[in-house]
Amino acid sequence: MRFFLDTANVEQIREVKELGLLDGVTTNPTIMAREGGDWRTQAERICSLVDGPVSLEVIATTHEEMIKEAKDLVSFGENVVVKIPLIAEGLKAMRELAERGIRVNATLVFSPAQALLAAKLGAAYVSPFVGRLDGLSQSGMECVEQIRTMFDNYDFKTQILVASVRHPLHVLDAALIGADVVTLPYATLTQLIRHPLTDSGLAAFLSDWEAYQKG
Numbered sequence: 769m770r771f772f773l774d775t776a777n778v779e780q781i782r783e784v785k786e787l788g789l790l791d792g793v794t795t796n797p798t799i800m801a802r803e804g805g806d807w808r809t810q811a812e813r814i815c816s817l818v819d820g821p822v823s824l825e826v827i828a829t830t831h832e833e834m835i836k837e838a839k840d841l842v843s844f845g846e847n848v849v850v851k852i853p854l855i856a857e858g859l860k861a862m863r864e865l866a867e868r869g870i871r872v873n874a875t876l877v878f879s880p881a882q883a884l885l886a887a888k889l890g891a892a893y894v895s896p897f898v899g900r901l902d903g904l905s906q907s908g909m910e911c912v913e914q915i916r917t918m919f920d921n922y923d924f925k926t927q928i929l930v931a932s933v934r935h936p937l938h939v940l941d942a943a944l945i946g947a948d949v950v951t952l953p954y955a956t957l958t959q960l961i962r963h964p965l966t967d968s969g970l971a972a973f974l975s976d977w978e979a980y981q982k983g
């Protein structure tokens with residue numbers, strides 16, 4: 769399973785890259801706006817820092833405008849994947865972009881049926897938003913499970929990118945289902961690393977060793 773970081777923060781990206789755990793990055797308009805400054809400079813920085821796919825999202829809501837924006841976004845780097853929202857206009861854009869060889873991440877996916885449409889149109893990734901579904905008392909992971917079954921049934925090459933991740937259990941469940949990618953907020957990645965028993969175990973080992981050295 770590949771790990772993407774769901775952030776536009778360069779320090780966070782750098783840190784996770786140094787850990788060797790960075791396979792890609794996803795952004796969205798909210799995430800980009802959170803960083804402030806000039807979004808173009810930020811996008812360029814991210815694309816050159818990441819050795820893997822970087823999802824940049826369109827703001828347009830008509831397919832003509834989406835195509836125009838997509839052409840601009842791919843100029844930031846060869847690793848750009850264009851994020852297109854799963855609306856009717858977005859579907860038109862997805863097909864056209866796929867035909868032009870531009871990789872698309874179908875975003876704001878909340879049902880297996882929506883994921884099926886994006887896969888049929890050649891999207892490289894579909895992003896089911898599990899945390900937001902859970903927030904409405906609908907199972908995000910059930911959605912991911914059904915997408916996995918459909919894609920396997922028809923041998924779709926579209927990758928399942930689990931998004932809107934809220935906690936480590938989402939990551940574990942996504943891995944058990946066989947999702948291709950999970951995109952993590954920095955905080956969730958940190959939660960995955962740390963365990964109180966690891967910390968207390970290490971402290972005990974070190975103090976026992978120190979006592980032994982002192983004789």
Ligand code: E4P
Pocket residue numbers: 774794795796799875895897899900931932933951
């Ligand atoms: C995915 O690509 C999105 O950027 C992200 O996961 C959105 O999730 P949120 O529900 O935390 O905003």
